Amino acid sequence: MDELGRPAINPxxxxxxxxxxxxxxxxxxxxxxxxxxxxxxxxxxxxQSAVGQYLRGDIPLNFKAAMAFATGLGCQISDFSPRLASEIEGLAKHAVEVPTDDEFADVRRLDVKVAAGHGSVPYLEEELGALKFRRNFLRSIGVSEANAVVVTVQGASMEPTIADGAVLLVNRANREPRSNAIYVFHLQGNGLVVKRVVKSGGQWMARSDNDDRDAFPDFAFDEGATLIGRAVWMGAKL
Known part of the structure; x- marks a missing residue:
């Protein structure tokens, strides 16, 4: 066992x-x-040290690192870690119960936390299976299966519109700013955030729906933000 009580990995x-x-x-x-x-x-x-340690085998791969390497190198986790690929497959089978009807499409649910606040360091972990969406629903909102992903929101800056803990369906193909729409984007040095997009004084701004402007101030896109997709659907606990 390692220090967290997990089975030790064979050297x-x-x-x-x-x-x-x-x-x-x-x-x-x-x-x-x-x-x-x-x-x-x-x-x-x-x-840089962490990347080097994974590449040398000084530290064992985990879900977070494996997903990051697979995404960044454009490969599958199974290409370098059949062990983790098998574990992820097992998690996916038990993550959600989904129908098998051909009318439904699988949309990947990733454990990528999106901050509705000042931002959090972005990280990638295991795929938590899939959520089923009707294909005609996806078509009706202009989202292709290939560009759809579901992520989880953390923070209160978008309340009451988006609750802390809600899940968002994000269209990664839609990266063009549209006034009053809600987007997920990467804020350099701060991580992944979700905000409403508005235009003020001829400039695109990111704005929180929470009225506490001292805690959640507006900021301009030219401060290092990159849009990664538009939020088109939300699911949350009542």
């Missing part, structure tokens, strides 16, 4: 995973992945 498996991951790293053009420091910051792996 041979850890080294094999690191070797396969390192091979994929080297095979990916530097122009695409960047340096270890750039990769770690962009995909939430951590510092």
């Amino acid at each position: 041979e498996i850890r080294i094999k995973e690191a070797s396969d991951l390192s091979r994929l790293w080297k095979a990916t053009p530097k122009a695409k992945r960047g340096t270890q420091e750039e990769f770690g910051e962009k995909w939430g792996v951590g510092s």
Whole structure:
């Protein structure tokens, strides 16, 4: 057992995973992945040192790091860690109960926390299975299955519109600002946030629905924010 009470990973498996991951790293053009420091910051792996330790096998891969590497390198987790791929498949089977009717589409539910506040360091973890949406519903709101993803909101800055703990359906293909629409975007140095988009004085601004402007001030997009998708549906506990 490790310090968190989880089963210890066989050293041979850890080294094999690191070797396969390192091979994929080297095979990916530097122009695409960047340096270890750039990769770690962009995909939430951590510092340059952390990226290097995963690639060398000094520390074992976990769900968060594996998903980040797979996304950043454009590969599957199974390409370098069949162990984690198998565990994720098991989680997906038990995460949600979904119908099998062809009228429904699977939309990936990722454990990517989106802050409705000042932001949080973005990170990627395991895929929590899928939520089912009717295909005609997705079509009606202009979202393709390939560009749809469900994420969870943390924070009170968008209340009462979006409750803390709500899940959002995000259209990653829609990255063009539209006045009064709600978007998820990455704020440089602060992480992933969800805000309403407004235009003020000829400039696009991100605004909280919470009226407490001292706690949740507006900020301009040119302060390092990058839109990653428009929120088109919300689900929350009553």
